[in-house]
Amino acid sequence: MKRHLPFVLGCAALALGSGARAQQAPAVDLAAAQARADATLAKMSADDKVILTHGIMPLPFLPGAKIPSGAIFGAGYVAGIPRLGVPALTETDASLGVAWVGGLRKDGATALPSGLAQAASWNPDLLYRGGAMIGAEARAKGFNVLLAGGVNLMRDPRNGRTFEYLAEDPLLSGDLVGAAIAGIQSNHIISTIKHFALNGQETGRKYVDVKIAEGAARESDLLAFQIGIEKGQPGAVMCAYNRIGGAQACASDWALNKVLKGSWGYKGFVMSDWGAVPGVEAALGGLDQQSGAELDKALYFADVLKAKAGADKAYAARLDDMNRRVLTAIYATGIDKHPAQPGGAIDFAAHAQVAEDVARQGIVLLKNNGALPLAKTAASIAVIGGYADSGVLAGSGSSLVMGEGGPAATRSLGGDGPFAALMQQSYHRSSPLKAIQALAPKATITFRDGRYIADAVAKARQAQVAIVFATEWRTEGADQPDLSLPDGQDALIAAVAAANPNTIVVLETGGPVMMPWLDKVAGVVEAWYPGARGGEAIASVLFGDTNPGGRLPVTFPASLDHLPRPKLDGADWVEPNFGGDPAPGKDQLHADYDIEGSDVGYRWFARKGYKPLFPFGFGLSYTSFAARDLKVSGMSASFTLANTGQRAGDDVGQVYLVRRNGQPLQRLVGFKRMSLAAGASQSATVTFDPRLLADWKDGRWTMPAGDYGFALGRNAADLGQVVTVKLPARSWKD
Structure with a gap:
């Protein structure tokens, strides 16, 4: 059986995926990296050994902040050991680009669309390009560690960080994050993968205790991480805030060691999330580096750890291993031989094009009664709401990225704490209104901000087409109370649609939302948070210059009652808090993931027979496609996609396991995005990862012998004829 390599930097080179991505990745000799790490370790004094094991958050607004020479305003700084040639680690958030940190550096960076927008492309090559782009910008700004690679599955659509992550499926998430990490590390910098693991909500995030059976965890959230590590080979893993089975994730012997x-x-090495370390004992639990130590109750991984190592052989051995792992990642990625220096050149125009390409491929057409694409000869268009005259929405928190000049518009949420600058609604400088005007220069185009419904309705009645931009802002540190559109936007859309039957809704959301007005509008476009060139990408789709080919990476539920936990754990008593500290006397918060187990997202809906508002994998096009000729042989399948319409477009072939020995189950086991000219067809072959066909039992993966049924789907709820094959029993360890 073909085995996937974990971060062993295997044999002569990193296994960074397939095709072009692998050819662009730097070759790494593991034996040489480990030998260098051992040689450096042998020269380290007791004081040296606690230098690489902790870092600070070099931001001047933190109380008592002292910024070392060589540190850059950003997420973190870990001092180097100059006499041994070990470079300092300069760290920045995040998966969507080089983070803004309130504009402290007086610079800008290119913002990729949100993680969900990237995942909606179903295109690993595109995520590699995005990763390579943000990695290049990180290098040019002097950073050599990018805190990227967010891959937590969407177990609850109300999660405030859903926009940062990718999907609800382990295969799609793992393949995509692996490609993004490989792209980042092609720049000779370290990428993390995060947040390990089972970090499914922001409510009480520092103390919510996740309950889940090992088999269910291995088959879902952990499998996404495992696939991502195998394909991307990240130099570091960032552990999570939450508890797992009673232990903090950053001190979990089961998760980190076992x-x-x-x-x-x-x-590689395990770094903590910022403020996630419970004590020095986390070192024995598998943690290698305390990040942003001033956010913890104490600095544990310096003098305290040194004293422990001097008195206890277990801590001494662990300390050597901690240093060996950090050094191996440094040497494997080459950040010592290829130092990042501030002031590097950045081709912002080329990078903006990458961001726009990602946005175009990730936009999903959810409804179209024939109103789209819009004619560029339209006489009059009313554009309403969503700050569309200024820009496109960005998610907030540590991942917020802003271009040169900062946000086009901001909406303060108030507060005056040290993280207030991260907790505001911000818009990228890419105006959909201006992009629409550019593509329909002869049209009479009016804009209303949507604050007054009567004003918006009056303009909608006067126009041939009304386009309502609806926004749903999310941030790290707080979950959504429900899945409605805030600020009365649902009522606005319903009123505009009643006034103009040709109403198009463009959603800029951080995750799934309800649509009580769905049957009243002519079209719905899910644009997510579309990044630095989002306005241009949205207009391109509206007018048909881009044929939408995005497919949903998450399920849009029709009702909160259909979720495994209709009521979000702790939402009734935990106050939104970026720091996430427990309320006095209320630190006992539990999330029971055994309810759905490994049946996350569409698997849960299939198991319960619930009909979603829009299923996983769903997306419409301006052309038509046929998916046919599914053939399964052993551990691979082939199929053909045909463009049966009148214009070129992209489609995604999706292969699902739907039955095993007569028992229904549903798991995505293969996918392929294809670009097809009108009338063209193309075949593809996908290979099954055996873990997707197996169960985790008694410390092993187990595939029972018998009949396995597969189907080629338009989406998770629209499956073709089942093809059944017999497969032999298999059992193996990782």
């Missing part, structure tokens, strides 16, 4: 480093053989 699974990550033991079962998977991971050789």
Whole structure:
């Protein structure tokens, strides 16, 4: 059986995926990296050994902040050891680009669309390009560690960080994050993968205790991480805030030692999330580096750890291993031989095009009664709401990225704490209104901000077409109370649609939302948070210059009652808090993931027979497609997609396991995005990862012998004829 390599930097080179991505990745000799790490470790004094094990958050607004020479305003700084040639680690958030940190550096960076927008492309090559782009900008700004690679599955659509992550499926999430990480590390910098693991909500995030059986975790959230590590080979893993089975994730012997480093053989290092370290004992639990130590109750991984190592052989051995892992990642990615220097050149125009390409491929057409694409000869268009005259919405928190000049518009949420600058609604400088005007220069185009429904309705009645931009802002540190559109936007859309039957809704959301007005509008476009060139990408889709080919990476539920937990755990008593500290006397918060187990998202809906508002994998086009000729042989399948319409477009072939020995189940086992000219067809072959056909039982993956049924789907709820094959029994360890 073909085995996937964990972070062993295997043999002569990193296994960074397939095709063009692998050819662009720097070759790494693991043996040489480990030998160098051991040689450096042998020269380290007791004081040296606690330099790489902790870092600070070099931001001047933190109380008592002292910024070392060589540090850059950003997420983190870990001092180097100059006499041994070990570079300092300069760290920045995040998966969507080089983070803004309130504009402290007086610079800008290119913002990729949100993680969900990237995942909606179903295109690993595109995520590699995006990763390579943000990695290049990080280098040019002097950073050598990018805190990217967010891959937590969407177990609850109300999660405030859903926009940062990718999908609800382990295969799609793992393949895509692996490609993004490989792109980042092609720049000779370290990428993380995060937040390990089972970090499914922001409510009480520092103390919510996740309950889940090991088999269910291995088959879902952990599998996404495992696939991402195998394909992307990240130099570091960032552990999460939450608890797992009573232990903090950053001190979880089971998650860090038994699974990550033991079962998977991971050789990189584990850094904590900022303020996630419970004590020095986390070192024995598998944590290698305390990040942003001033956000913890104490600095544990310096003098305290040194004293422990001097008195206890277990801590001494652990300390050597901690340093060995950090050094191996440094040497494997080459950040010592290819130092990042501030002031590097950045081709912002080329990078903006990458961001726009991602946005175009990730936009999903959810409804179209024939009103789209719009004619560029339209006489009059009313554009309403969503700050569309200024820009496009961005998600907030540590991942917020802003271009040169900062946001086009901001909406303060108030407050005066040290993180207030991160907790505001911000818009990228890419105006959909201006982009629409550019593509329909002869049209009479009016704009109303939507604050007054009567004003918006009056303009909608006067226009041939009304386009309502609806926004749903999300941020790290707080979950959504429900899935409605805030600020009365649902009522606005309903009123505009009643006034103009040709009403198009463009959604800029951080996750799934309800649509009580759906049957009243002519079209719905999900644009997510579309990044630095989002306005141009949206207009391109509206007018048909881009044929939408995005497919949903998450399920849009029809009702909160259809979720495994209709009531978000702790939402009735935990106050939104960026720091996430427990309320006095209320630190006992539990999330029972055993309810759905490994049946996350569409798997849960299939199991319960619930009909979603829009299913996983759904997306419309301005052309038509046929999916046919599914053939399964052993552990691979082939199929053909045909463009049966009148214009070129993209489609995604989706292969699902739907039955095993007569028992229904549903798992995505293969996918392929294809670009097809009108009338053209193309075949593809996908290989099944055996773990997607298996169960985790008694410390092993187990595939029972018998009949396995597969179907080629338009989406998770629209499946073709089942093809059944017999497969032999298999059992193996990671």
